[in-house]
Amino acid sequence: MDQQSHLPAQQAMRTRAVTAAAVGTALEWFDFTLYGALAATVLPKLFFPSMDSTSALLASLATFGVGLAARPLGAIICGYLGDKLGRRNLMLGTVTVMGLCSMLMGLLPTYASIGVWAPLLLVVLRILQGFALGGESTGAQLMAIEHASPDRRGKYSGLLGLCSPLSQIMANGVLLALSSTMSAQAFDAYGWRIPFVLSFILVIVGIYIRLRVSETPAFVALRKTEVAHVGSPLRDALRLHWRVVLRWMLFFCGPAAIFYLIVVFSLSYVTKTLGVPKQTGFLLLMGANVCAIVGALAGGMLSDRIGRKKALAIGSTATLLMLFVYFQILDTKSFVPMLAAMGFFLGFTQFQSGIQPVAFAEAFPTNVRYSGSALAYTGANLVAGGPMPVLAVWLFALCNGSPWGVIAVCVVFNVISLIAILTAPETLGIDMNRVDSAEEVIGSSGHAPTQSHSH
Structure with missing residues (x-):
């Protein structure tokens, strides 16, 4: 009877784990699509106005690439820490850094306001975000899979896999809605900032859910072995x-x-x-x-x-x-x-x-x-x-x-x-x-x- 009463709590924790993982993965891909679209359109003239249009576009796309380049380092360091300190602790850290960087990008002054500091700060935020994303993608997957029952691991895996296309549809939809309802001048002035600031809501949800997820059973079992030390x-x-x-x-x-x-x-x-x-x-x-x-x-x-x-x-x-x-x-x-x-x-x-x-x-x-x-x-x-x-x-x-x-x-x-x-x-x-x-x-x-x- 005790075993039966334990099952609903176990299932609730599994649902929370896959939800927490999905929110982080969705945020990752939402940002990826959003920044990729804006790096090719709005950001060159706002952050690199002193360059000719081709150089500004290349510089803007380079900030996109810098984020991708920082990911392997994030993956290696977060991978080490995740295997040493636990999946849950790392997941709280990565989603917080991701969200703060997204929000700060949305609030970042442009070149017209603070000069060369604007593109420099943009690059720093992209590096930090790329680092956090490098650890987030694998950690979120493990959080879900290690909590899943053996017969549903594939299903949970598929739910994480659908976050990428779903987030791309969402990001393109948000950009389409904003550009359709605003003038080009309004979109360039402040409209592009809205999705970045809104993505912070996803982070608050992510942190809240992750605080309610326990450490994965596999990592708890590892802590009891000599290998962990x-x-x-x-x-x-x-x-x-x-x-x-x-x-x-x-x-x-x-x-x-x-x-x-x-x-x-x-x-x-x-x-x-x-x-x-x-x-x-x-x-x-x-x-x-x-x-x-x-x-x-x-x-x-x-x-x-x-x-x-x-x-x-x-x-x-x-x-x-x-x-x-x-x-x-x-x-x-x-x-x-x-x-x-x-x-x-x-x-x-x-x-x-x-x-x-x-x-x-x-x-x-x-x-x-x-x-x-x-x-x-x-x-x-x-x-x-x-x-x-x-x-x-x-x-x-x-x-x-x-x-x-x-x-x-x-x-x-x-x-x-x-x-x-x-x-x-x-x-x-x-x-x-x-x-x-x-x-x-x-x-x-x-x-x-x-x-x-x-x-």
Whole structure:
């Protein structure tokens, strides 16, 4: 009877954990989309007015890149601290920093008010935000997955995967609503600030929910072992689990590259090369993001039924086949086939991203789970995701306006990704409370165990 009365409380905590994780992930992607759109439009003239228009645009986009560049450092440091101090404590810290930076960006004086300090402060805020986001993405995933029951880990993973497309729809919707209801002068003067300040509400909600989530059962179990006191998570992840880190990094290179190909390059190709109106391009992308929401949830839930490996292989095979016909369908300039192609492509990319959180979490023991997952996730974004927009533009110019150079690179990433999936062990139903033995950890460092302080 006592066991039965304990179940509703356990389920309530699981719901809180996935909600807390989802709010942080949603905020991350809301900011990513919002800042990306504003960096190309409003920010150059407000923060870099002394430059010519091209230099101002490049400088503004560089502030966007600085945020991405700070993420690996955030992932590594937060990964280490998360494996040492706990998931919950780190999650409270990262969401607070993210929110404060967003709000301060919305209140930041422009170049006209404080001169060169304006772009400098913008860069500092982007670096801090990028650092926090680096730790947030992996930590939020672990908070949800480590709280989930074994039969629902995939479902929780899919719920986190749908945050990206949902937040992009929200951010584009907010920008569309503001620009439609305000004059261009009003939007440039203060309208662009509103979403940044509003995003702070999401942070307050995030902090409130996270304060009500307990530490994950896996980390609580880890604290009772000797490994928690003698191990160095980052070193142990690289020394004992480097093959696992490399495999999952190579897997995620495929979805990361294709995501940027669709979301960034496709929009430019459709509007500039094909001459399709910008509004139509945004409509196509929003429609594709609706398909991505369905894809993320379907991927996570299917992986609970047939296993992570089979589900990932289905998604990876679908995107590989789509690469060979995608641009030919876009070239028709016919709305329905273009929407179907973008929806199918982004849907199956996000299908894999919906499985990624649970696949990464189950691949590592608790003592290195945060560090190992963060290394694989940010490594893939560094190698394939981040460089993809610039690489795509360069290859497009090199191939005289033909997309086949871009396709070739994405095919290579996709094939490597599929090989990584097929060579990985199945992890469905694995014990999430497992840890490396103290002997392994001590052996990896060559140090004798320190005095244990087990509780």
